[in-house]
Amino acid sequence: MKKLFLVIFLFLHVGILIINNSVMTRETYVDFFDQKSNYFDFICGEIIRHPFFQIYGKYTGIETGYGFFGFNVRSTGFVINEYCGKTSNPEFNSLEAENRYGSLRSLYIDYLKYQFPENRKTNQVDGMLEDYLDLVLKNVSAFSMRGKVVDCDSVLTGYYILEVPKLVDLNNGAELNYELLPVKKFVYAIGK
Amino acid sequence: MNFYLSRNLFMPLVNRILDIFVYKIGFINPVWISSFRIYGSLIFLFHFLSILPDFYTFWGQNAIVNPDIMDANIDNIVPTVYDIHQLINKYVALGFQTVVSSFAIIYMISLISLTLGFMSKISAAIALLTHLVLMQSINIFIYGVDFMTTICLFYFLIFPVGKYHSLDAYFLKKSNPDNFDHGIFLRLFQIHWCLAYFFSGLSKALGPTWWNGEAIWKALNSYNQAGLFNPELWMPYPLLMTLMGISTVLLELLFPIGVSVKILRKPWIACIIMMHIGIGALLGLYFFSIVMILINLVGFWFPYFKAQTIFSR
Numbered sequence: 001m002k003k004l005f006l007v008i009f010l011f012l013h014v015g016i017l018i019i020n021n022s023v024m025t026r027e028t029y030v031d032f033f034d035q036k037s038n039y040f041d042f043i044c045g046e047i048i049r050h051p052f053f054q055i056y057g058k059y060t061g062i063e064t065g066y067g068f069f070g071f072n073v074r075s076t077g078f079v080i081n082e083y084c085g086k087t088s089n090p091e092f093n094s095l096e097a098e099n100r101y102g103s104l105r106s107l108y109i110d111y112l113k114y115q116f117p118e119n120r121k122t123n124q125v126d127g128m129l130e131d132y133l134d135l136v137l138k139n140v141s142a143f144s145m146r147g148k149v150v151d152c153d154s155v156l157t158g159y160y161i162l163e164v165p166k167l168v169d170l171n172n173g174a175e176l177n178y179e180l181l182p183v184k185k186f187v188y189a190i191g192k
Numbered sequence: 193m194n195f196y197l198s199r200n201l202f203m204p205l206v207n208r209i210l211d212i213f214v215y216k217i218g219f220i221n222p223v224w225i226s227s228f229r230i231y232g233s234l235i236f237l238f239h240f241l242s243i244l245p246d247f248y249t250f251w252g253q254n255a256i257v258n259p260d261i262m263d264a265n266i267d268n269i270v271p272t273v274y275d276i277h278q279l280i281n282k283y284v285a286l287g288f289q290t291v292v293s294s295f296a297i298i299y300m301i302s303l304i305s306l307t308l309g310f311m312s313k314i315s316a317a318i319a320l321l322t323h324l325v326l327m328q329s330i331n332i333f334i335y336g337v338d339f340m341t342t343i344c345l346f347y348f349l350i351f352p353v354g355k356y357h358s359l360d361a362y363f364l365k366k367s368n369p370d371n372f373d374h375g376i377f378l379r380l381f382q383i384h385w386c387l388a389y390f391f392s393g394l395s396k397a398l399g400p401t402w403w404n405g406e407a408i409w410k411a412l413n414s415y416n417q418a419g420l421f422n423p424e425l426w427m428p429y430p431l432l433m434t435l436m437g438i439s440t441v442l443l444e445l446l447f448p449i450g451v452s453v454k455i456l457r458k459p460w461i462a463c464i465i466m467m468h469i470g471i472g473a474l475l476g477l478y479f480f481s482i483v484m485i486l487i488n489l490v491g492f493w494f495p496y497f498k499a500q501t502i503f504s505r
Contacts, residue, residue, distance in 0.1 A: 003203075003206050003207075003210060004203065004206050006376055007206045007209055007210070007376075009350075010376065010379070010380050013380065013384075014380070014383050014384070014387070017383075017384060017387050018387060021387060021388075021391040022391075024391075025391055025394060025395050025398075028395060029395075029398055032399070054267065054269060055269050058267075058269045058270055058324070059269075059270075059320075059324065059342075059346065060342070060343065060346045061339050061340070061341075061342030061343035061344075061345075061346055062343065062384075063339075064336075064339040065391070065395075072399050072401050072407065072410075073401065073407045073410040073411045073414060074414070075410075076413060076414045090249075090256060092245075092246050092249065093245035093246050094242055094243060094244075094245045094246050095242070095476075095478075096239070096242040096243045096246075096479070097243060097245070097246035097249060097250070099335065099476065099477070100243070100250060100330070100333040100334075100335070101256070101333065103332075103333055103334060103335040104332055104333060107332050132261075132264065132265065135261055136257055136261065136332065139256065139257040139258055139261060140256060140257065143249075143255075143256045143257075162413065164409070164410060164413045166406060166409075167404070167405050167406050167409040167430055167433065168404070168406070170427060170430075171430050176424065176427060178413075
């Protein structure tokens, strides 16, 4: 009986892995190449968002897709604090903390997708998400000010996308100029 | 009736499946499973220790983003430290820092216990749950390695990781199980990572940028704050970046074939390990790379050690 249960579990686990990854790959493909999704896509999406799949995926770790850097590498984003005209980012004691702080970018990359939808007629950002992201930036602003002398009355915290010139353009003689494109800004008034 | 059905209908099928997937692969060196537990838990422990200088910056009451705000962003599938603190405070007054520190200490102790192979199942369950709670509590600051940790801790829980080179095996004097006991889990582990690499390669292959070097160039400029090399150094070598992109796609997409053909297995794993060393050095994702290297070694290299080595006795 132990063998039977093990084989059933093996098939279930692998089955969920295959379904999860196939659907995620298909959804990213449809999204990235701006294709029309069909009814089958809808059904599959509903399946992997079923509470059973969500709970099982969360506790086993298989909720994550493996398309890291797939289709197209995500643009790099930075959360930058400016105080009294100077950059004033939070200081950390470890490289791991910097890596974790850097992962904040994924929160805003999704925002960017909704904010500037390609071939979509309306801005899809709802008010609650907008408020939430502002709140996160406000927290980051306040944190960046800790232990610093208050000389100015506000901190400007913004989320910027790093625009990297394309390799093909560089090969054709273009200059290597990095550009920071502002996506979202928040002014934190100290003391308010 | 059910018992009759399971015995006469399913069991021959189950045995046939096991024949193909487990018994016919011959000798499997159990060193893979003990290495997975020992090195895996040590890596997760060091990964956690590396954030300790900034622990309260992320998990504290006055963290970089307040715990209640991070708690608002998530589903309720796994509770956060904030939720648990709220629950505890209905009965006992305990500080937030005390609760979060307790979770961190329990997590570290469970990992040490796993390394030693002491009450392996219980330790794995505790490590998995505390890890999930800790990561859910800082859900806007998690990245790839955290998901890999969850997967490995889940496998620590279901695999017989305490049966070899562990205090459990020493004290309980358990007889070593046969191939089936760890062979079926090895197959599950291998299938998982074959699928992972295949889907990773497939999504890369479907986009144009991995075939012309643009993806590698963009990736080099992505995480470079912790990388060892300046991305500008790569600029004069576009062909090299194109080759790196194409080989990444092929290595990942054809991974299931590469590791299944005996003659190709070792060179393939060596190439994948080199790829992960590259990711670590160029993109600064050191712990992610270390975990992926360990997964490749324990899943596709160690089980095929020919004889009982000093490590597998």
